[in-house]
Amino acid sequence: MEDSNELIVRKSWWDRNWKWFVPTGCLSLIVLFGLFIAAIFFGVTSMMKDSDVYKETLTEVQHNKVIIEKLGSHIEANGMTSGNISLSNDTGNCDLQIPIKGSKGNGTIFIVAEKRGTWKYSVKSVYIESSKEEIDLLKK
Template sequence: MEEDYVEVRKSWWERNWKWFVPTGCVSILLIFVLFIAGIFFGVTSMMTNSDVYKGTMNEVQHNQLVIEKLGTPIEDDGMTSGSINTTNNDRGNCNLQIPIKGPKGQATVFVVAEKKGVWKYSEMTVFIKATKEEIDLLKK
């Protein structure tokens, strides 16, 4: 008597779950990380493209005392932190910390401003890290 063997074929899931589950988990994690990175770089880009940031960097790069302490060129050195809030582009406020560097050293620029049509700065100081010196850019 011959026995008939019926081959039972496993489903796709039964054959492939061992590689599909880890790949799916890694994919979801990667999408989440890319989403968070996109938000981070979007916010950072928004700050560095603002009028306050550009005006501050212009002041820093043309201030003789800062040039004396840091050398030229003076450029940003990492991530700008703080906040910029505006409504209808007519009103707003800003509080930024901008890390900068030059060939002779590093510093941080502290900016506080309020906008009522135009930005009015109440603080724009450069803190030189090596000497702990503070340079007020609003004093002319």
Template sequence: MQDDDYQPKKNWWDRNWKWFVPTGCLSLIVLFCLFIGGLFYGVTSMMTNSDAYKEAMNKAQHNELVIQKLGSGIENDGMVSGNISTSDNTGNCNLEIPIKGSKGTGILFVVAHKKVKWNFDELSVYVNSTDEEINLLEK
């Protein structure tokens, strides 16, 4: 055996970099996406679990004119947008909630402030098919 035939054994990095680099990059991308998804889920859950959201949806679901225009079984139809901020017994809420029923779709607009309990400044449903707005605060 000659000394010229001897090749030193490659180190771990030289043997494995071709699969390690793409796997490492992909892992970082997946972790970032999971973080953003978790953050999005947390914010969305905070909005949909709020008393203002629940009370507004309840009023829309039991309003005869909304049921007549959108149909029965009114429920959320997508991503809620807007903001809610609360601190102890005070807070503000400004939400747009896409809703749907058996006959059509609409948007529930909610503007409220909280002093111990939520008081609605605006609560209306925009009916997509007729461009009609139904004020839920009118008696």
């Protein structure tokens, strides 16, 4: 019988585990990046929806008899608000498009405003999709 004193070379952790570690690490980075982008998106969207311009205009639309006649009752936001709003102390500007729906149809609220202490609206209107009509909320 021969005495065998062979040296057994054990593979390093990386050599044994790279096949599962690399795809898992890459997938984790992609998921984290996606979550980061989603957090930014929902943060910006909620900032727009929490603004006083958004809330006041939506409330005004919900109580406007002409718009209720065109879109029906229970008018609410419908989908993703787009545009931008920027505030700095008592100044800022706003350009928003808010999709809305009622029991009879859909529409879009358009708001363009500038803030210097209080909001001054240059555009505040509702576009009714079914009749292609625009209702100016600034005209009383």
